[in-house]
Amino acid sequence: MNIGQASNLSGVSRKMIRHYEAIGLIPPAARSDAAYRRYGEADVQRLAFIRRARAAGFPTDEIRRLLSLWKDRQRPAREVRRLAQAHLEGIETRIEELRRIAGTLAHLVEHCRGGDRPECPILEALAGDAPVARRTGAR
Numbered sequence: 464m465n466i467g468q469a470s471n472l473s474g475v476s477r478k479m480i481r482h483y484e485a486i487g488l489i490p491p492a493a494r495s496d497a498a499y500r501r502y503g504e505a506d507v508q509r510l511a512f513i514r515r516a517r518a519a520g521f522p523t524d525e526i527r528r529l530l531s532l533w534k535d536r537q538r539p540a541r542e543v544r545r546l547a548q549a550h551l552e553g554i555e556t557r558i559e560e561l562r563r564i565a566g567t568l569a570h571l572v573e574h575c576r577g578g579d580r581p582e583c584p585i586l587e588a589l590a591g592d593a594p595v596a597r598r599t600g601a602r
């Protein structure tokens with residue numbers, strides 16, 4: 464099948480298929496006599512795996528490791544679990560950071576009158592001159 468068909472079946476854009484090939488996440492595609500990329504069912508499965516791993520937020524290096532484990536039928540499941548657990552912990556840390564950021568921003572928005580006057584506690588906090596920034600822990 465051609466790249467368009469592989470894209471449709473896997474849910475991965477043509478541009479990303481080319482990118483994944485360029486960075487070695489997928490092997491170089493076979494080529495037709497006219498030098499068009501040709502893909503098989505295994506390629507589509509690999510692309511779909513990558514798409515789902517990306518949707519779960521895994522970075523490229525971890526996807527590379529997951530692909531290696533997926534192909535290895537003798538793999539220890541504990542290794543896959545360890546990768547997923549570490550990724551989950553990173554996500555939970557980022558969620559906490561985003562909650563703190565949202566709280567700080569909500570506080571700043573609440574204290575901004577938003578009128579026609581030039582005073583703006585949001586800009587003052589971002590510039591580091593406002594007491595609001597110190598009270599909320601904004602940096």
